[in-house]
Amino acid sequence: MWAIEVEDVVKRFGEFVAVDRISFRVRRGEIFGLLGPNGAGKSTTIRILCGLLAPTSGRARVDGLDVVTQAEQVKRRIGYMSQRFSLYEDLTVEENVELFSGLYGVPRERRRQRQQEVLEMAGLTAWRRRLVRALPGGWKQRLALGCALVHEPPILFLDEPTSGVDPIARRQFWDMIVRLSEAGRTILVTTHYMDEAAYCHRLALMDRGRIVALDAPAALARSLASVAFLHLESSDLWESLKVLEREASVERVTLFGAGVHLRVRDPERARERIQRALHARGITISRLDVVAPSMEDVFVAVIEGGERNER
Amino acid sequence: MWERIREMMRKELRQALREPRMRVLLFLPPLVQLTLFGYAVNLDVERAPIAWMDGDGTPASRALRAAFEGSPHFRVVATPMREDEGRELLDRGRILMLVRVLPGFAERVQRGEMAAVQILIEGTNSNTASILMAYATRILRRYADEVMAERERRTLRALAIAREAPITVPELQVQTRVWFNPDLRSRNYFVPGVLVNIIAIVTLILTAMAIVRERELGTMEQLLVTPLRPVEFILGKTVPFALIGLVDVVLVTSAALLIFRVPFRGSALVLLLGAVLFVLTTLGMGVFLSTISRTQQQAMLASFFFFMPAFTLSGFAFPIRNMPVPVQYLTRANPVRYFLEIVRGVFLKGTGIEVLWPQMVALLIFGVAIFGLSVWRFRRRLE
Numbered sequence: 001m002w003a004i005e006v007e008d009v010v011k012r013f014g015e016f017v018a019v020d021r022i023s024f025r026v027r028r029g030e031i032f033g034l035l036g037p038n039g040a041g042k043s044t045t046i047r048i049l050c051g052l053l054a055p056t057s058g059r060a061r062v063d064g065l066d067v068v069t070q071a072e073q074v075k076r077r078i079g080y081m082s083q084r085f086s087l088y089e090d091l092t093v094e095e096n097v098e099l100f101s102g103l104y105g106v107p108r109e110r111r112r113q114r115q116q117e118v119l120e121m122a123g124l125t126a127w128r129r130r131l132v133r134a135l136p137g138g139w140k141q142r143l144a145l146g147c148a149l150v151h152e153p154p155i156l157f158l159d160e161p162t163s164g165v166d167p168i169a170r171r172q173f174w175d176m177i178v179r180l181s182e183a184g185r186t187i188l189v190t191t192h193y194m195d196e197a198a199y200c201h202r203l204a205l206m207d208r209g210r211i212v213a214l215d216a217p218a219a220l221a222r223s224l225a226s227v228a229f230l231h232l233e234s235s236d237l238w239e240s241l242k243v244l245e246r247e248a249s250v251e252r253v254t255l256f257g258a259g260v261h262l263r264v265r266d267p268e269r270a271r272e273r274i275q276r277a278l279h280a281r282g283i284t285i286s287r288l289d290v291v292a293p294s295m296e297d298v299f300v301a302v303i304e305g306g307e308r309n310e311r
Numbered sequence: 312m313w314e315r316i317r318e319m320m321r322k323e324l325r326q327a328l329r330e331p332r333m334r335v336l337l338f339l340p341p342l343v344q345l346t347l348f349g350y351a352v353n354l355d356v357e358r359a360p361i362a363w364m365d366g367d368g369t370p371a372s373r374a375l376r377a378a379f380e381g382s383p384h385f386r387v388v389a390t391p392m393r394e395d396e397g398r399e400l401l402d403r404g405r406i407l408m409l410v411r412v413l414p415g416f417a418e419r420v421q422r423g424e425m426a427a428v429q430i431l432i433e434g435t436n437s438n439t440a441s442i443l444m445a446y447a448t449r450i451l452r453r454y455a456d457e458v459m460a461e462r463e464r465r466t467l468r469a470l471a472i473a474r475e476a477p478i479t480v481p482e483l484q485v486q487t488r489v490w491f492n493p494d495l496r497s498r499n500y501f502v503p504g505v506l507v508n509i510i511a512i513v514t515l516i517l518t519a520m521a522i523v524r525e526r527e528l529g530t531m532e533q534l535l536v537t538p539l540r541p542v543e544f545i546l547g548k549t550v551p552f553a554l555i556g557l558v559d560v561v562l563v564t565s566a567a568l569l570i571f572r573v574p575f576r577g578s579a580l581v582l583l584l585g586a587v588l589f590v591l592t593t594l595g596m597g598v599f600l601s602t603i604s605r606t607q608q609q610a611m612l613a614s615f616f617f618f619m620p621a622f623t624l625s626g627f628a629f630p631i632r633n634m635p636v637p638v639q640y641l642t643r644a645n646p647v648r649y650f651l652e653i654v655r656g657v658f659l660k661g662t663g664i665e666v667l668w669p670q671m672v673a674l675l676i677f678g679v680a681i682f683g684l685s686v687w688r689f690r691r692r693l694e
Contacts, residue, residue, distance in 0.1 A: 103537040
């Protein structure tokens with residue numbers, strides 16, 4: 001049985017179609033990512049699956065239960081963490097955990113122990129009596145995750161869990177997610193950080209309410225076999241950008257970290273031409289290698305492909 | 312279900328009572344308000360400064376002055392000789408009333424003719440003016456009665472002597488007894504009313520704001536993905552404020568009895584029952600206002616918009632009897648009015664449920680209706 005099944009789900013707000021006939025299934029223990037720009041319909045999808053919104057049409061099941069007709073049972077089996085921090089800042093760490101363990105009906109005899117486990121997992125045992133208001137952002141996220149897990153739900157929904165959190169905290173957070181999945185929990189996560197997508201077992205790329213691609217991150221990258229990506233770092237990045245945008249052998253230039261990613265058809269030929277063009281401008285190349293495409297490259301390519309097909 | 316409600320209530324109380332500032336806000340304003348109404352707001356007129364112009368200067372006119380001075384309500388602070396002096400005293404607000412005994416007063420009284428006393432009252436404050444007028448009239452009438460009685464007695468005695476037979480003199484004595492507030496102290500009237508004001512504000516505003524705050528902060532969503540049902544949410548949100556409101560009732564009642572010596576003739580249980588029924592309405596209204604407000608400020612404003620007219624038309628300060636008839640009918644749709652009647656009934660008259668049940672039933676109907684409507688609206692807004 002699937003952990004999550006979504007069939008032809010549509011959500012309209014008046015004229016606006018937020019989710020446009022999407023279908024997908026998530027296996028148990030899988031980390032399933034919804035990736036896409038703001039307004040792509042990721043949050044709406046998650047909110048439908050949590051029973052916060054009713055779909056306009058279509059069907060969705062979570063742990064085999066219909067999200068509309070069996071919403072009550074669904075709520076006991078899921079944990080949800082929203083994009084903005086939504087615990088009580090004027091309660092202490094411990095009081096928040098207590099509240100949610102009570103609301104989720106964690107059995108009385110298990111409660112103490114569960115609360116301790118959650119605090120340990122979030123690494124907040126030492127801060128249990130602190131007001132949440134006084135915690136740094138990354139810690140709050142860990143607490144929010146802890147509260148969403150206090151009733152040991154088999155399925156976890158995370159809506160942009162790492163927005164506004166520093167890179168180190170983000171890494172720690174994802175380590176926790178991976179461990180949870182290894183322990184058999186199913187995780188549906190939305191993000192617009194491309195690097196986070198690489199943690200997912202499978203990814204659905206969403207754009208304007210639709211799923212435009214769905215596969216494992218590596219497979220998505222492979223589907224771009226006909227093109228290659230070069231990573232360039234040079235003495236004058238801005239000038240390089242200008243030059244390369246006019247260069248015929250380069251299909252696309254995107255900023256990536258300290259350098260740029262170049263999409264090309266024939267990497268060897270392109271490489272020579274790029275070297276020649278930049279030399280002519282007196283720009284020194286410090287690095288120019290063939291690299292595996294980033295998720296961002298994939299995403300941009302897929303979306304552009306989709307647009308081309310529409311035309 | 313109870314488990315979840317209890318959990319919500321605990322959380323709500325923790326939040327409300329955590330901050331020292333909030334704790335002070337919950338319990339201090341009721342006492343401040345009580346003190347204000349207990350000490351400052353006083354409609355009774357005592358020792359009002361008046362001026363006395365005696366144009367007659369006879370024992371009769373002096374006796375009249377003595378009658379005024381003997382009253383606790385007046386004290387003569389000036390005796391102007393000319394009319395314009397008296398007028399100036401009035402203009403400057405030195406005196407509230409000018410009494411002028413016209414020449415020939417004693418003579419006319421003696422002859423049993425119409426004797427004139429002119430009274431000028433500062434009418435800026437119509438309430439005080441009418442009270443002063445009533446007091447002055449009362450003193451004058453008593454004086455006139457005495458003069459009459461004296462005259463008649465004398466005539467009868469003369470007759471009796473002439474006929475050489477005893478004649479009994481009939482006497483009619485009117486004695487006024489004021490029930491329920493025999494001292495006619497406005498404090499006794501206002502202080503219990505403060506209770507109504509305080510409970511309403513604590514429960515109404517705090518409930519509305521607490522719910523809107525959850526929505527503003529996004530914590531509402533986190534609660535909605537738990538098995539917590541809307542009704543449980545609302546109960547968890549409202550019961551704590553009801554408790555705080557009832558604690559305020561006890562606090563204010565104790566203070567009213569101990570500090571202000573307001574009489575409490577009825578049963579505390581009846582008062583509490585009334586309070587519980589009233590709180591049902593205000594909490595329901597709080598929930599309702601939260602469904603039409605987006606921010607806490609809006610909730611606050613909406614609460615005041617609802618409460619100010621309700622309070623004004625409750626009979627707290629302005630008697631409902633004095634309102635235009637259509638407005639009087641309107642006040643029947645005002646839950647605050649019924650609770651005020653219960654409170655004053657219990658405090659001043661000592662009435663019990665056998666008399667106050669219609670008010671209780673009215674509050675129950677309001678409460679159930681408003682609460683039902685709010686829960687319904689609240690659920691619909693979640694969609």
